[in-house]
Amino acid sequence: xxSQPERLPRQPPPGTRGQPLPDDSAHAPPVAAGEPVGVLAPxxxxxxxxxxxxxxxxxxxxxxxxLRDRLGLVGTKGACEQGECGSCSVLLxxxxxxxxxxxxxxxxxxxxxxxxxxxxxxxxxxxQQALVAAGGVxxxxxxxxxxxxxxxxxxxxxxxxxxxxxEALSGNLCRCxxxxxxxxxxxxxxxxxxxxxx
Amino acid sequence: MGSSTVAVCRPSExxxxxxxxxxxxxxxxxxxxxxxxxxxxxxxxxxxxxxxPHARIVSVDVAGALAVPGVRAVVTASDVPGAPTxxxxxRDQPVFASDVVRYQGEPVAAVAADDPATAVAAAAAIxxxxxxxxxxxxxxxxxxxxxxxxxxxxxRHLAIRHGDPDASGDVVVEGTYEVGMQDQAFMGPESGxxxxxxxxxxxxxxxxxxxxxxxxxxxxxxxLPPELVHLTLAGVxxxxxxxxxxxxxxxxxxxxxxxxxxxxxxxxxxxxxxGHVHRHPARMWYRHHATRSGDLVKVEARVxxxxxxxxxxxGAVVANAACFAPGPYxxxxxxxDGYAVRTHNPPCGAMRGFGAVQVCFxxxxxxxxxAAALGMDPVELRLRNxxxxxxxxxxxxxxxxxAPVAEVIRAAVAHPxxxxxxDGLPMMARPGGAGMTADVADLRRGLGLAVGFKxxxxxxxxxxxxxxxxRLELGASATPVATVHVATAEVxxxxxxxxxxxxxEELGPLDVVLADADTGVGSAGSTSxxxxxxxxxxxxxxxCEQARRALVDRAAGIWGCAAAELVWLDGEVVWEATxxxxxxxxxxAGGPVEERCVHRHRPTTxxxxxxxxxxxxxxxFVAHRAVVDVDPGLGLVRVVQIATGQDVxxxxxxxxxxxxxxxxxxxxxxxxxxxxxxxxxxxVRNPSFTDYLIPTALxxxxxxxxxxxxxxxxxxxxxxxxxxxxxxxxxxxVLAAIRDATGLELPRAPARPDDIALRA
Numbered sequence: 001x002x003s004q005p006e007r008l009p010r011q012p013p014p015g016t017r018g019q020p021l022p023d024d025s026a027h028a029p030p031v032a033a034g035e036p037v038g039v040l041a042p043x044x045x046x047x048x049x050x051x052x053x054x055x056x057x058x059x060x061x062x063x064x065x066x067l068r069d070r071l072g073l074v075g076t077k078g079a080c081e082q083g084e085c086g087s088c089s090v091l092l093x094x095x096x097x098x099x100x101x102x103x104x105x106x107x108x109x110x111x112x113x114x115x116x117x118x119x120x121x122x123x124x125x126x127x128q129q130a131l132v133a134a135g136g137v138x139x140x141x142x143x144x145x146x147x148x149x150x151x152x153x154x155x156x157x158x159x160x161x162x163x164x165x166x167e168a169l170s171g172n173l174c175r176c177x178x179x180x181x182x183x184x185x186x187x188x189x190x191x192x193x194x195x196x197x198x
Numbered sequence: 199m200g201s202s203t204v205a206v207c208r209p210s211e212x213x214x215x216x217x218x219x220x221x222x223x224x225x226x227x228x229x230x231x232x233x234x235x236x237x238x239x240x241x242x243x244x245x246x247x248x249x250x251p252h253a254r255i256v257s258v259d260v261a262g263a264l265a266v267p268g269v270r271a272v273v274t275a276s277d278v279p280g281a282p283t284x285x286x287x288x289r290d291q292p293v294f295a296s297d298v299v300r301y302q303g304e305p306v307a308a309v310a311a312d313d314p315a316t317a318v319a320a321a322a323a324i325x326x327x328x329x330x331x332x333x334x335x336x337x338x339x340x341x342x343x344x345x346x347x348x349x350x351x352x353x354r355h356l357a358i359r360h361g362d363p364d365a366s367g368d369v370v371v372e373g374t375y376e377v378g379m380q381d382q383a384f385m386g387p388e389s390g391x392x393x394x395x396x397x398x399x400x401x402x403x404x405x406x407x408x409x410x411x412x413x414x415x416x417x418x419x420x421x422l423p424p425e426l427v428h429l430t431l432a433g434v435x436x437x438x439x440x441x442x443x444x445x446x447x448x449x450x451x452x453x454x455x456x457x458x459x460x461x462x463x464x465x466x467x468x469x470x471x472x473g474h475v476h477r478h479p480a481r482m483w484y485r486h487h488a489t490r491s492g493d494l495v496k497v498e499a500r501v502x503x504x505x506x507x508x509x510x511x512x513g514a515v516v517a518n519a520a521c522f523a524p525g526p527y528x529x530x531x532x533x534x535d536g537y538a539v540r541t542h543n544p545p546c547g548a549m550r551g552f553g554a555v556q557v558c559f560x561x562x563x564x565x566x567x568x569a570a571a572l573g574m575d576p577v578e579l580r581l582r583n584x585x586x587x588x589x590x591x592x593x594x595x596x597x598x599x600x601a602p603v604a605e606v607i608r609a610a611v612a613h614p615x616x617x618x619x620x621d622g623l624p625m626m627a628r629p630g631g632a633g634m635t636a637d638v639a640d641l642r643r644g645l646g647l648a649v650g651f652k653x654x655x656x657x658x659x660x661x662x663x664x665x666x667x668x669r670l671e672l673g674a675s676a677t678p679v680a681t682v683h684v685a686t687a688e689v690x691x692x693x694x695x696x697x698x699x700x701x702x703e704e705l706g707p708l709d710v711v712l713a714d715a716d717t718g719v720g721s722a723g724s725t726s727x728x729x730x731x732x733x734x735x736x737x738x739x740x741x742c743e744q745a746r747r748a749l750v751d752r753a754a755g756i757w758g759c760a761a762a763e764l765v766w767l768d769g770e771v772v773w774e775a776t777x778x779x780x781x782x783x784x785x786x787a788g789g790p791v792e793e794r795c796v797h798r799h800r801p802t803t804x805x806x807x808x809x810x811x812x813x814x815x816x817x818x819f820v821a822h823r824a825v826v827d828v829d830p831g832l833g834l835v836r837v838v839q840i841a842t843g844q845d846v847x848x849x850x851x852x853x854x855x856x857x858x859x860x861x862x863x864x865x866x867x868x869x870x871x872x873x874x875x876x877x878x879x880x881x882v883r884n885p886s887f888t889d890y891l892i893p894t895a896l897x898x899x900x901x902x903x904x905x906x907x908x909x910x911x912x913x914x915x916x917x918x919x920x921x922x923x924x925x926x927x928x929x930x931x932v933l934a935a936i937r938d939a940t941g942l943e944l945p946r947a948p949a950r951p952d953d954i955a956l957r958a
Contacts, residue, residue: 058315069314074234075227079385079435080467084887087385115227124225132221135853138861139690140224140231141385141435147225163626170632170894173887175385175436176690178864179895181857 043108047071048117057104063097064088066104067114075115075144079173086172087141089148090114096152098171115144118151126189127151134185138176145172150186158193160186211699212915215853218695219712220688232389232405232432233464240391241270241310243453243463244317245446246324247472248299248306251335251542251880253328255297258306262323268312269320271456278452280421284444286411286547290349291508293419293448299328300346300507301544302881303472310453310461333542333880337481337504340541346507353505353512353538356520358809360592361531367487367495371567375484375560376946378874379504380477380865382549383892386435388445388465388473392454399426400451405434407441407687410721419448420455427451431715437689438865439548440474442724443510471885475510475547476875478503478538480519480556484564487531492574494583496531497524497564497592501557503538503546510547512538517658518553520809521593525561526603526651526819527583532592534809542880548726550865550925554652559947562648562930566937580607580649585819594810600908600918602845603819607649609843609904610821616839616900619643619827629827629834631896636829643838644828646934649821650926653814654919655729659804662729662815664797665720666737668701668745670782671790673709678782680705682741683713685722686734691921692854693730697738699850700914704742706769706782720796728818728919731850736914737797744793752788753780800912816910819845820923822863824899824931828939833955835871837899837932844903847910847918855920856903862924864898869925870932872897874948 042055045066052071062081067073067090076099077087083098090099091113099112118125124132127150137143146169153160153168160168165186166179174182223229260272275282275296282296283289295304307324311317334340340351390404399422406412409429417424434441446463453461465473480503487496501519505512520536549555569576584603590596619641628636656662666684673679680701688694698710715722722734746766753771754761757778765772771780785791805811825839840863849855865873872891876883884890909916929947937944942957 068234074230077231077386077435078233078464079387080887082467082886082888085385119226119228124222128222128225131225132217135215135857137218137221137224138692138857139384139386139434139436140220140229143224144227147227163624166895167626167632170896173385173892173894175383175438175865175892176861177857178860178862178893178901179898180860180901181853183895 040105043105045104045107045112046110047073047112048114054104059105061104062100063090063102063104063107063112064099067099073114073116077141077144079141084173086149087145089145089172091148091152096149115147118147126192130185130188131182134188135181136177136185142172142174146174146182154189158190211703212850214699214851216695216699216851218692219698220694230433231386231435232403233387235391235403235432235462237391237393237460240460240462241312241457242314242317243308243310243450243461244321245305245449245469246307246321247303248295249302250299250328250330251302252331252333253299254331255295255299255306256327256329259325260307262325263309263320266316266320266323268316269309270312270459271310271453272307272320272324273452273456274307277456278419281418284415284419284448285509286443286511287513288349288509290347300542303544304507305449308449308453310457335541335543335877335880337502337539337541340539341537346540346542351540353509353540354516356517356536356805356809358520358532358534358592360594360810363531363533365487365496365531368490369488369568369571370485371564371571372485373564373567374945375482375563377480377556377559378948379479379546379877380549380869380873381471381875381890382438382440382474383890384436384438384440387467387470389463390432390446390450391460391462392450393460394454394458395428397426399428400454401428401430402447402451403430403432404447405432405441407437407689407726408724409685409687409715409717411724412444412447413717415444416448416451420451429717431687434687434689437725438550439552439726441689442548442726443475445473467887468885471882471890472544475545477549478505478512478515478546478556482557482560484560486564486568488568488572492572492579492582494527494529497529499523499534499560501536503556504541504543505538506541506543506545508545510545512546515547515553517805518653519557521591521813522554522651523557523561524592525558525565526585526649528585528589529592534592543877544875544882550862551652551922552727554650554926555929558648558650558926558930559933562927562934563945566934576647577607577611580647593805593813595812595814597817599816599910600845600847601817601819602906602908603649605906606819606821606843606845609906610823610841611647613823613841613902616825626896627836629829629836630832635832636834640829640831641827642830642939644826644935644937644939646824646931646938647821648927648930648934650923651817651819652922652926653727653816654818655727655732655799655815656723657802657815658813659802662723662733662799664722664733664737665794666741666797667719667794668741669790669792670745670786672783672786676783678708678786679711680708681711681713682738683719684734684737685715685717685719686730687715687725689725691725691730691858692851693734695854696731696735696850700735700738701742704739704746708782728921731917731919732799732913733797735917737795739914740797741793741795744795745791748791748793749782749785752785756780816913816918818918818923820927822928822931824935826932826935826939828936828954830940831955833951833953835936835949837867837871839900839902840867840928840931841902842904842924843906844920844923845906845908845918846920847913848907848916849905850915850917852905855905858920859903859924860901862921863901863928864893866925866928867899867932868893869947870929871948
């Protein structure tokens, strides 16, 4: 495991490509000497409970890019690159974020949880099962992001009303379903968890 | 061949809410979309696009790009070895612009490099000198102006003359209407991976709607025989028409052949907005004539579609727009002119609803105007004129199949209304939602109805076919396995589920494996025109029926009896005379059974000079009732509920049908209130999800659904397509509801806040 202390509050974007990270970013990896300008020294990210070494990354790479292109975790999708669609949703220290809008280097010291980390080794979580059963999956491109967002919602507000569910999921775009079956899937999980808990 | 009858004793697969087989990997994040593909040693590509909608290219200097370390190839028009142009209907679109650019975003060059960032940097280092010219962006001006392309400006003019052109009615209403440019906005960006093959050809893994049409265009432009260009469907993140045209396919193959290495490309979202065709913007003029009692006498219409810079499928889109311009009503006399023209706006082509959507805004606004002029209830007027089986369309074609127009209207208006405004409304459920702007006291509620229809499958004499192969054999632990091979593009619609359902319906309980969709089997046509349930579903059904006959023949050989003495019953062959049974596994112990077929629908005919002919196979009908809340002062709208009746023939998988209806409805609602590609002198001003808004979970309305199941003759199991109708009349119903709430004319979709607030 990384020996990094708790991560600092979110910094503003630490500069454009070719510029080193600000010195006050205690956890940011240093720029590697002798490498092309802008390439960072190898650094470590904690992803799904495992420390992963990131090699050859540029300073400005998003967490999404590092997860997909450097760590091979392609379950997290990219669709808008500006935090509008939620396809790239991951948990950062338990909170849902758009990984396209988080600098990977800024996630050093944090725990990153992706769709792969929310998926049981065999089978499906209750959220995933409900999405399949309710017809909440069509093309499926938005689905991993929805699984992450629903996980976050039901962890923090298990009793959310339908309107609250819709508001909570309104940062995740789906072009296929019109959301009806996705909202139904949330309802199914709420009922099942309530039955188990009650 | 022995004839066998089917007697299915177990619960039918058809009509069951079977879960989609790809649902598990998709929810796990383990389903491989085109953008997820990777292979050792692959390069990354980037396209350089024109920033100008109209310019002459003075020079293209790629030296700067080639000097960037890590760049492996740069290709321009002069590197295209075969045909310089491609296109779905007419090959009028250059692979790369060489002399003139005709729309903003037209590709000029492409680069392959060791990593994506290098490819982007290298594309930016290409030096193109443009002589910038004034773009022609007004379709009316293009219609009569100088040619913007050697092929001219009119993609197609379809004139429909039906009945007495001089007929007139006691009551006449007239109007002009407009529809803006909508984007498919599928979530998975365009992506592909091209791998050079040892035989000098190329293997492309691609997210597309129609593998074989892509292959033929790629092969022509590469100067290769089609058999050296192999395509495999990669995971498709939605399509909605936007993947029917070639985008990055030829560029990728060219770069792979040039470098001898695998090359991958993924469009960014802004590039996606520039890189695929859109829904045609429309300008429409209508004049309706009716008797005092409300019978339609004549419809006159002129529909002008802006096709943008290249033809794409404009010819077929405008044919639909003209054929369906009067709506699903009995219209004895009609004078309709449809035009699709070339401009310097972005190219337009297929999008869900394909020409029927645009005219529905026109004909339904006209029906409401007519009802008002007659002092008649708008529902009553529509019911009075609703098409029925046996009626004649304005193309002269008699509707021979199911035409439950009155039924879909009655079903839509029969749904209970949502709670009234008097019951209060939480802030999030008000127009403006999280903006917390609307006061309930200011809100006005409106109701609107719209009815639409559209053709299923390809029309006008197109040889519409699907090839299917089936292999039946014993798998592990000696259980029967059916491997189905079709080139059908699964784009999210759920064909993969239907294929399994149909195979089990026809062959009994067995494992069904769907082989990769690729060009190793014959064409399946496009996943468009709501046609794959009918066409690919029909092909799977047909090949399974052939296999059943082969199984019966084989059993007859084993027993030494005539095949005619045997029947197929519940997944077994039964010799009734001896009460002997032979299970599928026993028959397959003698070796696999392989069958192949090419499935076709009844032929259609071209339209003649007067737009007359049996051009269409079959029709789907739909009605929507919209309930909206409007804040007239702020111009904000919330669509509260859409109630719909939809003619589906038969729902093979009701859960998937509901998904198609809810999803298509959201796209229709989006076009009515928020979705438009904003153009300024040919420049796209909003190529992002920040600026091009699609409905969120809060914007999407509740959808109350009634399926009208009247089996369609000639369709497999009586099933019509279901994908497009939800997107046809849902938007017009919303506009009608906003008119009802505000009293405004609102002749244009989408109805933007300033259209409402500044005129209320």
